Amino acid sequence: MNSRERALKMFKHEPVDRIPVFSGYGNITLHGVEKYGWNFSEIHTDAEKMAKVAASTYELFGFECAVVPFDMGVEAEVLGSKVNYYSHRTDVVYPTIEKPAAEKVDDLKIEIPSDLANAGRIPIVREALSKLKERVGKEVVIGSWVLGPYTQTGQIVDLSNLSRAAYKKQALMNEILDKVSSFLIEVIRLYREAGADYITIREMGAGPDILSPAIFQKLIKPHLDRIFSEIDSPNVLHMCGDTNMIIELLGECGADAVSVECKNDVAVTRQKLGADALILGDIDAYSVLVNGTPEQIEQAVKDAIDKGVNALWPGCDIWPTVPKENMEALMRAAREYGKLS
Amino acid sequence: MASEDRTKEILEGLKIAVKDFEEEEAAKWAKTALEEGVDPFMATMEGLAEGMISAGDLYNQKEYFVPELLMCSDALHAGLEVLKPAIEASGRQSEVKGSIVLGVVEGDVHDIGKNLVKIMFEVAGWTVHDLGKDVPLAKFVEEQVRTDSDVVGLSALMTTSMLGMPEVIRKLKEKNPNVRILLGGAPINPEVAEKYGADGYAKTAGTAVDEAIHLLKMLREEEMGKQKG
Structure with a gap:
């Protein structure tokens, strides 16, 4: 059973030889970027570079996937936000939104370009996916991701304005989220067509660290339900922060799997979602993977397995400065403690 | 009356x-x-x-x-x-009036927490020098020196923008060992804050807000203590 088969079987609830260890979002390392001698800011705008760096975490460490893109600006750029790539910086800084498409939700006009496949950096991500399929697609699963509708809206409008509108202007917000969801469904279709085996939807902006469960249920969840009903399997819903307060709602959105981070007690997550749910998590992507010792990583792997995750996923993007020995410890621990009967 | x-x-x-x-x-x-x-x-x-x-x-x-x-x-x-x-x-005048430099570090554009911290300090009668968001690190040191502020607050919601913090903290403490440093943002935890040499921290977008209120509470108590004493 190779890495690809292992992950795909896990998604289908079929038996696997050991726990898969992969991710639904960023997992590139500086070891991968430096191998090619590229500046960090170059890898977001060139399909060849994007694909090679995305494949490098597998090629260097055996991490069982290749995922693009790396930054949260791809879709926002298509919807009219201006993205800063920090090309003046030589260290690790991810692109951010320099200027959102609108300041106020009232002024937001969402137009899906007629030729979406060629809008903004979507063709770059698509080409990178195709290249990955060719390069490592027989060995590992190829992944892509988008932000969830609320979090995505936070990339095209001022966030404080959005937060107030989520409370005060729900009818307008509902219209906006509906349009953003239609857009995301189209983008996902294009990514799947280009070679993505699975899609993760990251709705971290709508969790109980930020929005009330009541607003999540009434305003956000119906749009997530719709997205998951209209996209292909396998798919994953990811939310960071402590989400146990709404985990049943997340489990009901229709995703094949739910991904959580270490701020959740995953044992409680498992208890609430039941034995059949696919739960991915909950390795601390910074404090443990980057700052921890190999022994702490080993312990985190054991804990996650004991608490019942179906695959070991970092709870967030792996920070690229992760030490080589820590990536090796992660993979070693998964092989050693992840044997499933 | x-x-x-x-x-x-x-x-x-x-x-x-x-x-x-x-x-x-x-x-x-x-x-x-x-x-x-x-x-x-x-x-x-x-x-x-x-x-x-x-x-x-x-x-x-x-x-x-x-x-x-x-x-x-x-x-x-x-x-x-x-x-x-x-x-x-x-x-x-506020008895414990002070001055704070605030900003969101370069690589990050999330400023809800920072804006709330700002208003808390304003309520308490402090002078706030707001550098805004996506601020190059050198600017924090420059502004602290220019304004001789007591506190510098740096915020980064994403892990992806946090890593430059130790350098700016080191530079700030080098110029003025008494300056107090507050860190805010989702990836910050007590160990990270301590490792980076900060004096206080807030761990999530929400707790940045909470921490701001906590700060206000402390400032308010300090203020009332001074007035009574």
């Missing part, structure tokens, strides 16, 4: 207006306070600020979330707009 009972009523009105995020009510009670001769500084600290502290308690009890806190701070701001000119005109 308002009677003791009436003063209490006005302070309670300000507090409830902020807690219930009623902007117009907050401004209305602030005007009433001025008309009826309630000390504007007291109206701010024991009325508006109290309301924000109650909002913080509700946040901790998971009854309020980020939008609610933002709306409370809008009401706080509306009341403060009315009271501030009167505080300035009275010549009455």
Whole structure:
């Protein structure tokens, strides 16, 4: 059973030889970027570079996937936000939104370009996916991701304005989220067509660290339900922060799997979602993977397995400065403690 | 002058207006306070600020979330707009007045937490030098030296923008060993804050807000202690 088969079987609830260890979002390392001698800011705008760096975490460490893109600006750029790539910086800084498409939700006009496949950096991500399929697609699963509708809206409008509108202007917000969801469904279709085996939807902006469960249920969840009903399997819903307060709602959105981070007690997550749910998590992507010792990583792997995750996923993007020995410890621990009967 | 009972009523009105995020009510009670001769500084600290502290308690009890806190701070701001000119005109100054440099570090554009921290310090009568968001690290050092501020607050919501912090903290402490440093943002935890040499931290977008309220509470207690002493 190779890495690809292992992950795909896990998604289908079929038996696997050991726990898969992969991710639904960023997992590139500086070891991968430096191998090619590229500046960090170059890898977001060139399909060849994007694909090679995305494949490098597998090629260097055996991490069982290749995922693009790396930054949260791809879709926002298509919807009219201006993205800063920090090309003046030589260290690790991810692109951010320099200027959102609108300041106020009232002024937001969402137009899906007629030729979406060629809008903004979507063709770059698509080409990178195709290249990955060719390069490592027989060995590992190829992944892509988008932000969830609320979090995505936070990339095209001022966030404080959005937060107030989520409370005060729900009818307008509902219209906006509906349009953003239609857009995301189209983008996902294009990514799947280009070679993505699975899609993760990251709705971290709508969790109980930020929005009330009541607003999540009434305003956000119906749009997530719709997205998951209209996209292909396998798919994953990811939310960071402590989400146990709404985990049943997340489990009901229709995703094949739910991904959580270490701020959740995953044992409680498992208890609430039941034995059949696919739960991915909950390795601390910074404090443990980057700052921890190999022994702490080993312990985190054991804990996650004991608490019942179906695959070991970092709870967030792996920070690229992760030490080589820590990536090796992660993979070693998964092989050693992840044997499933 | 308002009677003791009436003063209490006005302070309670300000507090409830902020807690219930009623902007117009907050401004209305602030005007009433001025008309009826309630000390504007007291109206701010024991009325508006109290309301924000109650909002913080509700946040901790998971009854309020980020939008609610933002709306409370809008009401706080509306009341403060009315009271501030009167505080300035009275010549009455905060006893623990200080000055803070605030900003979101380069690589990050999330500024809700920073903006709330800003308003908390303003309420407490501090001078705030707001550098905005996506601020190059060197700018924090430059601004601290320029303004000789007591506190520098750096915020980064994403892990992806946090890594430059140790360098700026080292430079700040090198120039002025007494400067206090506050860090805020989701990837920050006590170990990271300690490792980076910071004096305080807030761990999530929500707790950045909570931490801001906590700061206000401390500033307010310090203030009242000084006044009594």
